[in-house]
Amino acid sequence: MQSKRALFMLILSVLAGVAAVILAARWMGQQASGERSTVLVATADLDLGQAITAQMLxxxxxxxxxxxxxxxNDAKLLEGRVVxxxxxxxxxxxxxxxxPEGTKAGLDSVIKPGHRAITVQVNEVVxxxxxxxxxxxxxxxxxxxxxxxxxxSRVVLERIMVLAVAQEARRPDETKARVVNAVTLEVTPDQAEKIDLARNVGTLSLMLRNQVDIDETATAGITRKELFNDQAPVVAPTPATAPVAQARPPVRRVAPRPAAAAAPKPAAEPASTVEVIRGTQKSSSNF
Incomplete structure (x- = not known):
């Protein structure tokens, strides 16, 4: 009884496999017999501002x-077109x-209508x-x-595209970082004014974002007071150092000197007496 059941299951499996093969072959035949067309694809990476040639397709x-x-599907339609x-x-x-057709190769050809290119000085950190x-x-x-x-500190612009790094508009190996001193950005005239003012009155920094992230985040900025949780940094007072008292030598008391006796006044010299005789009269005068 068990052998018959096993044989039945084996036959059923073989029939299911044959049916799957027949259906797959029929589907592939329908795909092969369906209408096909051609599409031109790139034979190498094409960078911004690059003109297309037939060898690239x-x-x-x-x-x-x-x-x-x-x-x-026609390479002639792409001859000279700029990426x-x-x-x-x-x-x-x-x-x-x-x-657009007729655009010449170069960085200016990739700038969108109504946009401009502005260069920002950067370093390893910025x-x-x-x-x-x-x-x-x-x-x-x-x-x-x-x-x-x-x-x-505040975010002033979001989702700004980088047109060129240094003097190169071609995308290098993405796995290798390269420090440069200038970055060219694609902005509107209003955004260019903000960048020009910001780099002259403050310090600019760039923040890399995901290419598929298109959500804008409105921020109010942060001040030093908010950075410290609305509390000014407390500075511990420096204890005042009391001046060290210096030992003073003992005061030597000196008895006051007695006042010098006034010198005695010289005795008055005796006055001179002159007698004058006039006839019988006699008079005297003291000098």
Whole structure:
């Protein structure tokens, strides 16, 4: 009885396997017989501001019903077009990632209409330790003193795209950091005014953010008082040091000297007497 049951299960498994093979073969045949088209993909990484040539493209078979929007199948239509957003090897070349027709190759060709390019001086700290690259997005933080001469730090701009790092608009190896002294950003004229004022009245810092993070975060900034939890830093008073009393020599009392006796006045000299005789009269005068 058990052998019959095992044989039945074996036959059932074989039939299920044959049915799966037949269905898979039929599906593959339908796919092979379906309409196919071609899409041009990049044969290497294409960087910002780079002009496309025929050697950079390769046709790849693609289902006709699932063609990417804005794709191309004729290399002649892409000759001389300028890349506005990075295109990686094997990725289809799409119209939204290209600059308008007639644009010349260069950094200015990748700037969006109504935007400008402004360069900010950075160092190892301000430039996020060299991890910035063309195509990255950053937030700008400024540290200044307000009208009351109180220090305040605040985010002034968010999600600003990096156009170039130093003099290069090509994206280097993403796994390797490179410290530079200048970064070029894509901003609107209003944002350019804010950056120019902020770097002249305070200190700018860049914060690297995720490329898919598009949420804006409104902050009120932070002051030194808030940093210390609304309490001024307490400075322990320095105990006053009492002056050390110096030993004084004993005072020697001196008896006052007796006043000198007044010198005796010299005795008055005796007056001279002169007698005058006039006839019978006699008179005397003292001098």
């Amino acid at each position: 390769q046709p790849v078979a693609w289902p006709a019903g699932a063609l990417p929007v804005g794709s191309f 506005r957003a990075s295109i990686y090897k094997g990725e289809p070349v799409l119209e939204p990632k290209l600059a 430039g996020v330790a060299g991890f910035l690259a063309p195509g990255s997005y950053v937030d700008l933080l400024v540290n200044i003193k307000d009208d009351r001469e109180k220090a305040i």
